[in-house]
Amino acid sequence: MTQTIDKDLIIFANRLANESRKILRNHFRKKIKIRYKSDQSPVTEADTKVEKKLRMLIQRKYPKHGIIGEEFENIQINAEYLWCLDPLDGTAAFITGKPLFGTLIGLLREKIPIFGIIEHPILGERWSGGINNPAKLNGKNTKVRKCKNISNAMLYATSPEMFEGKNKKSFQRLSTMAKKTQYGADCYAYGLLASGHIDLIAEAKMKPCDFLALVPVVRASGGIISDWDGKPLNINSGGCVLASGNSKIHNQALKIINGK
Amino acid sequence: MTQTIDKDLIIFANRLANESRKILRNHFRKKIKIRYKSDQSPVTEADTKVEKKLRMLIQRKYPKHGIIGEEFENIQINAEYLWCLDPLDGTAAFITGKPLFGTLIGLLREKIPIFGIIEHPILGERWSGGINNPAKLNGKNTKVRKCKNISNAMLYATSPEMFEGKNKKSFQRLSTMAKKTQYGADCYAYGLLASGHIDLIAEAKMKPCDFLALVPVVRASGGIISDWDGKPLNINSGGCVLASGNSKIHNQALKIINGK
The missing domain is CATH 3.30.540.10 (Fructose-1,6-Bisphosphatase, subunit A, domain 1)
Structure with missing residues (x-):
């Protein structure tokens, strides 16, 4: 644009x-x-x-x-x-x-x-x-860092309790594939991603006000942010957010989330 | 002493x-x-x-x-x-x-x-x-705060991945009874407890160097800290730690952990 x-x-x-x-x-x-x-x-x-x-x-x-x-x-x-x-x-x-x-x-x-x-x-x-x-x-x-493969990725989410049913299984698959998963950073995690300290964030049950401010920051740092289908986030998006340091691991994460 | x-x-x-x-x-x-x-x-x-x-x-x-x-x-x-x-x-x-x-x-x-x-x-x-x-x-x-009932207790643990098998079930019971569970604060949680901002910490897979420094701080703040059987922590303790703002919720938590 x-x-x-x-x-x-x-x-x-x-x-x-x-x-x-x-x-x-x-x-x-x-x-x-x-x-x-x-x-x-x-x-x-x-x-x-x-x-x-x-x-x-x-x-x-x-x-x-x-x-x-x-x-x-x-x-x-x-x-x-x-x-x-x-x-x-x-x-x-x-x-x-x-x-x-x-x-x-x-x-x-x-x-x-x-x-x-x-x-x-x-x-x-x-x-x-x-x-x-x-x-x-x-x-x-400040900018994202390179992370070539999801097996080296540091993953963050606010809480494991965000994930229920199908989303829980999706997140567990992603967490298993990532190097390490950490919880409890809330929006601070998106700052850490934008500054190249972590590689992936997956969250669910988010409301538009929880993610719309994050989108421009993550993008401006060189990162990717979308819903769990890979679609851009907007005021009508569902509550699932995926943010990554680059498109390669973003696409890997989307496939894992969707069981492909 | x-x-x-x-x-x-x-x-x-x-x-x-x-x-x-x-x-x-x-x-x-x-x-x-x-x-x-x-x-x-x-x-x-x-x-x-x-x-x-x-x-x-x-x-x-x-x-x-x-x-x-x-x-x-x-x-x-x-x-x-x-x-x-x-x-x-x-x-x-x-x-x-x-x-x-x-x-x-x-x-x-x-x-x-x-x-x-x-x-x-x-x-x-x-x-x-x-x-x-x-x-x-x-x-x-600095000192602990009063929390009369576990249903009002703010509970912290470093990660849900600390808990496996029987410990996982014990922690889940405790987490369900507490007001809210948060993750990801590591040893900072014990400081928060000692300053009266949270009420309970339950952790597992801890080594002596992870908890022996915490014991005197929690006790000096008026809190209680023990293993999951209620025994004092020492260099030979197993890896399960429970810390509480007072003996009432400590005893409630021990009962819940042990399914009593």
């Missing part, structure tokens, strides 16, 4: 990440009210506080843009520009004092993810990237 | 942790040679470099003390004082750029763990504690 992203949008996205960093740092390891959704996933005051703040800033600066977020209803979903917010990816990590959680800020244009930020407030690490914008970690260019 | 620990030993243990921090920081996210042991667990130059350095420092300062470590042979295992070193707990995290790995430094007297350090070089967090020495995080007193 030959398009550029308005610099103001990138500056603004980083401003959103700054705001989130401030709020999450203030609430980390403090006593905090936790509520559990129907799927038993936790939500805290910090989640809702960040999302409210980011929504307010977007609506004030770009009233014509749309917003989808984890905790509140969608706004102008058919707008040219659409922001996808996950204020606190890894709430379970957050409420147990483990600093790998982050804020995901994605920007779509005409439904296509064009820019993303993976912000880690406690670790002070921010990955970003998009169309015609190289992937960066804290402002410094 | 009414005994005190010589202050010089505590100062020296912290010096060992400082040395380890320096070396591991220098090697983090750098190109590094990795070798795989027969059990497929990885070892790096950083592991061996840290352990060599710490052994050298101990032997120079306390030539009569014994040493057991992950990577080299045991020395004077029947000495009055015995140091237990895990230079790099969480090597899989280390080689994939995830900063939760640590160095474990334990001190035993007459085979009883009396002092321990859980050092996290990248996060700059160090938990310590022992007999008559309160648990501290970066020098500040």
